[in-house]
Amino acid sequence: MRKSYALELAILGLLQDSALHGYELRKRLSTLLGAFRAISFGALYPALRTLTEQGFITETSDPNAAGPALSGKRARITYALTEAGTAHLTAMLRESGPETWDDEGFGVRFAFFSATEAEVRRLILEGRRSRLSERRAALRESLAATRERLDSYTLELQRHGLDGVENEMRWVDNLIAAEDRSARPTG
Amino acid sequence: MRKSYALELAILGLLQDSALHGYELRKRLSTLLGAFRAISFGALYPALRTLTEQGFITETSDPNAAGPALSGKRARITYALTEAGTAHLTAMLRESGPETWDDEGFGVRFAFFSATEAEVRRLILEGRRSRLSERRAALRESLAATRERLDSYTLELQRHGLDGVENEMRWVDNLIAAEDRSARPTG
DNA sequence: ACTGTGATGTATCATTTTGATACATCAAGA
DNA sequence: TCTTGATGTATCAAAATGATACATCACAGT
Numbered sequence: 001m002r003k004s005y006a007l008e009l010a011i012l013g014l015l016q017d018s019a020l021h022g023y024e025l026r027k028r029l030s031t032l033l034g035a036f037r038a039i040s041f042g043a044l045y046p047a048l049r050t051l052t053e054q055g056f057i058t059e060t061s062d063p064n065a066a067g068p069a070l071s072g073k074r075a076r077i078t079y080a081l082t083e084a085g086t087a088h089l090t091a092m093l094r095e096s097g098p099e100t101w102d103d104e105g106f107g108v109r110f111a112f113f114s115a116t117e118a119e120v121r122r123l124i125l126e127g128r129r130s131r132l133s134e135r136r137a138a139l140r141e142s143l144a145a146t147r148e149r150l151d152s153y154t155l156e157l158q159r160h161g162l163d164g165v166e167n168e169m170r171w172v173d174n175l176i177a178a179e180d181r182s183a184r185p186t187g
Numbered sequence: 188m189r190k191s192y193a194l195e196l197a198i199l200g201l202l203q204d205s206a207l208h209g210y211e212l213r214k215r216l217s218t219l220l221g222a223f224r225a226i227s228f229g230a231l232y233p234a235l236r237t238l239t240e241q242g243f244i245t246e247t248s249d250p251n252a253a254g255p256a257l258s259g260k261r262a263r264i265t266y267a268l269t270e271a272g273t274a275h276l277t278a279m280l281r282e283s284g285p286e287t288w289d290d291e292g293f294g295v296r297f298a299f300f301s302a303t304e305a306e307v308r309r310l311i312l313e314g315r316r317s318r319l320s321e322r323r324a325a326l327r328e329s330l331a332a333t334r335e336r337l338d339s340y341t342l343e344l345q346r347h348g349l350d351g352v353e354n355e356m357r358w359v360d361n362l363i364a365a366e367d368r369s370a371r372p373t374g
Numbered sequence: 375a376c377t378g379t380g381a382t383g384t385a386t387c388a389t390t391t392t393g394a395t396a397c398a399t400c401a402a403g404a
Numbered sequence: 405t406c407t408t409g410a411t412g413t414a415t416c417a418a419a420a421t422g423a424t425a426c427a428t429c430a431c432a433g434t
Contacts, residue, residue: 003419023383031329033344037290043420045385076383103224113340142218153300157220160358167354171347190390210412230391232414263412375434382429390421399411 006105007039007047012081012089013112015057019080022048033107048079056085096120101127118183125176132169139165193292194226194234199268199276200299202244206267209235220294235266243272283307288314305370312363319356326352 007029014020014028022044030038051057060078081089093116100109106128113121139162147155194216201207201215209231217225238244247265268276280303287296293315300308326349334342 021383022385031333031345032341033348040421040423041385042387042422046419107344111341111344114338146218151301154219154298156362157294157298158218161220163358164351164354167351171350175343208412209414227392227394228414229393229416233390377432377434379432380430383427384425386425387423388421389423390419392417392419394416394418396415397413401410402408404405404407 003047003050004043004104005099006108007043008051009089009092009105009112010108011044011047011051011079012056012085012092013108013115015079015081016086016089016115019060019078021076021078025079032111051085052079054084056082056088058082094120096123096127098127100124101131118179122176122179125172125179129169129172129176132165132172136162136165136169190237191230191234191291192286193295194230195238196276196279196292196299197295198231198234198238198266199243199272199279200295200302202266202268203273203276203302206247206265208263208265212266219298238272239266241271241275243269243275245269281307283310283314285314287311288318305366309363309366312359312366316356316359316363319352319359323349323352323356 010029010032011025014025014032020028022041025048026039026041026044029044048057048059052059057079060080061075093112099105101124106124109116109124116124139158143155143158143162146158150158197216197219198212201212201219207215209228212235213226213228213231216231235244235246239246244266247267248262280299286292288311293311296303296311303311326345330342330345330349333345337345
């Protein structure tokens with residue numbers, strides 16, 4: 001399946017803290033990473049259905065759920081992690097493949113770093129760094145190759161893109177250094 | 188139609204410089220902005236077909252095109268701007284609505300700033316700035332609200348997101364200042 | 375008291391995009 | 405020779421978007 005790794009992980013990770021209904025889940029999903037780019041319901045609800053079918057979460061129609069928003073008329077559907085779901089989440093948090101450091105998945109993966117072992121954290125951060133390094137190299141080459149062929153605005157756009165990647169790399173480097181310090185504080 | 192504004196503009200803009208075939212178009216599309224996230228052929232070819240149907244570009248099957256890559260066996264399809272396409276592109280470059288400063292469209296729009304009037308450039312940059320400002324406000328509020336509820340990694344992720352937006356705003360501010368200087372150099 | 379706007383809440387659907395794949399040619403290196 | 409990788413066009417199932425529909429509630433303005 002090509003179904004979004006990030007979305008699945010994010011749902012399971014958020015539900016680990018507390019059971020939630022779709023609307024609230026979407027709000028938290030949006031802020032989980034950078035607070036923009038809300039996921040659509042057309043992606044969320046099918047994902048929830050799939051996870052339910054897989055037995056990782058349960059749907060509970062809850063007519064008088066917590067919160068004063070609904071006083072009992074309309075049912076909210078609350079989603080909660082099952083034991084199988086917890087196990088699956090734990091398994092996901094032990095992985096460190098490309099899907100954990102690519103653009104799509106890294107942010108969500110990082111958000112759940114507290115529940116990730118230090119060794120795996122390290123692998124993911126190194127993978128992320130390497131991915132960014134590739135990108136930086138491609139951008140530099142592209143900039144060097146087109147420096148005199150392109151107009152100044154296009155050039156400025158590429159230069160800005162390179163800046164962004166370099167900034168991101170510094171951030172990751174600092175995170176790696178911080179992991180090192182906390183791993184061996186006597187160092 | 189909800190068809191991608193950015194893709195349409197990027198194709199027309201790239202074809203204004205020179206006629207290109209699909210593969211080359213995709214490569215330039217990828218580097219046009221930040222050099223990553225290549226568009227898929229499944230989006231490119233339908234877009235080219237639509238533009239052809241609208242009369243904005245022409246398809247020319249070119250059995251022995253320039254370049255040593257193909258020596259005559261397999262036909263490459265070269266796409267070129269028509270007069271109607273040039274007119275349409277010119278019209279697009281005069282617009283300054285939300286689609287020109289949203290994430291999706293801003294990068295491509297900026298890449299063609301040389302072919303955009305100073306007044307329109309100004310409007311787009313201001314729009315972009317305002318969009319980023321909204322985002323910054325949302326992120327700050329989110330950070331303030333969750334500062335003590337969230338774990339440190341999630342918090343760090345949000346802080347980093349805010350950094351990125353602030354960095355982007357500084358960049359836009361500098362661009363606006365540069366536009367001001369070039370508009371009235373005696374100031 | 376009325377009225378509109380916007381948040382909350384679940385849900386579907388046409389259209390678009392992705393990511394994979396298929397096919398074919400050519401260059402370069404093992 | 406054989407395999408890998410770039411060039412090149414093209415399609416397709418699966419997935420995501422953006423719009424929309426429906427319904428309740430709070431709140432502000434008039």
